[in-house]
Amino acid sequence: MRYLTDYKRAVGRGAGRTGTHHHWALTVSAVGLALLIPSFLWIVGSTLGKPQAEVMATFARPFPAIVTALTLAVGMHHFRLGAAVWIDDYLRGTARKAALIAAAVFSYGALATGLFALARIAL
Amino acid sequence: MADAKRGVVRPLSPHLQIYRWHIPMLTSILTRITGNGLVAGALLVIAWLLAAAAGPETFAAVDGFVRSWFGILVLVGSLWAVWYHYLAGLRHLYYDAGKGLDLPTAERLGIACLVGSVVLTVLTLLII
Numbered sequence: 583m584r585y586l587t588d589y590k591r592a593v594g595r596g597a598g599r600t601g602t603h604h605h606w607a608l609t610v611s612a613v614g615l616a617l618l619i620p621s622f623l624w625i626v627g628s629t630l631g632k633p634q635a636e637v638m639a640t641f642a643r644p645f646p647a648i649v650t651a652l653t654l655a656v657g658m659h660h661f662r663l664g665a666a667v668w669i670d671d672y673l674r675g676t677a678r679k680a681a682l683i684a685a686a687v688f689s690y691g692a693l694a695t696g697l698f699a700l701a702r703i704a705l
Numbered sequence: 706m707a708d709a710k711r712g713v714v715r716p717l718s719p720h721l722q723i724y725r726w727h728i729p730m731l732t733s734i735l736t737r738i739t740g741n742g743l744v745a746g747a748l749l750v751i752a753w754l755l756a757a758a759a760g761p762e763t764f765a766a767v768d769g770f771v772r773s774w775f776g777i778l779v780l781v782g783s784l785w786a787v788w789y790h791y792l793a794g795l796r797h798l799y800y801d802a803g804k805g806l807d808l809p810t811a812e813r814l815g816i817a818c819l820v821g822s823v824v825l826t827v828l829t830l831l832i833i
Contacts, residue, residue: 609801612794619791623784626750627833630780631772634764637757650754657747664740696751702758 604663611660615653621645622653638703647704654696662689728815729808735819736793739786746783749776784829789822 625646629637640646665685673681724730749771756767770776796814799805805814 609798612798616791616795619787623787623829624833627784627829630750630753631768634757634761634768637753637764641754641757654747654751661740661744661747668737668741692748692751696754699751699754699758703754 604666608660608663608667611656611663614656615660618649618653618656621649625649641700641703647700651697651700654693654700658689658693658696662686665689728812732793732796732815732818736790736797739790739793743783743786743790745779746786749779749783781826781830785822785826788825788829789818792818792821792825 625640629640629646632640641650662685666682669678669681669685753767753771756763771780796805796818799814805811
């Protein structure tokens with residue numbers, strides 16, 4: 583033990599292991615969402631509550647379809663990364679691993695479902 | 706020298722329940738709650754899109770929920786959560802640049818997030 587340097591003992595044992603990358607990925611997706619959200623709210627907000635034919639017509643247009651697909655993709659990825667932050671804070675061991683996997687399964691499951699629906703409408 | 710000192714008694718941070726509530730603490734906790742809570746709004750929008758793609762009967766069921774008081778509560782709540790998380794996220798980017806970290810500025814930014822999110826929610830509801 584006494585032959586190990588402080589540096590050697592510290593490497594790979596940071597609080598988050600891959601925390602820097604995780605933080606950067608959250609930052610990039612956050613900026614992406616900051617650009618997308620105003621258009622997304624406008625499109626979804628003005629279409630919610632309308633008859634089905636109008637909903638179909640809206641999301642068959644390129645701009646609403648692309649903005650909604652992008653917001654779902656970037657948003658659910660951002661959610662996966664964000665959920666991992668509190669899971670890392672509050673859970674340990676196997677419970678933490680299971681929760682991290684569940685967050686990934688849920689996020690990408692919801693994302694795929696949304697994209698499938700959009701594809702059915704737009705194509 | 707290289708051995709870490711073990712058994713050193715370090716000062717412990719006071720427990721959450723002992724802390725006096727203050728703006729940076731409240732806004733930080735709200736950021737996490739809104740971020741995770743937005744799952745409800747996201748799932749509702751995805752269900753609504755899927756129902757529109759599926760057919761008239763499914764759409765009628767989901768659309769009925771969207772128009773119900775509970776559906777509207779979830780959607781308006783999500784709208785506020787989006788705007789709150791949006792402003793808090795921008796504040797986070799500003800903090801990441803190493804700015805606004807002194808207490809008076811942090812408190813002012815926190816109040817701006819709280820007030821701004823309500824203003825943006827009302828504005829959005831008026832516009833759409």
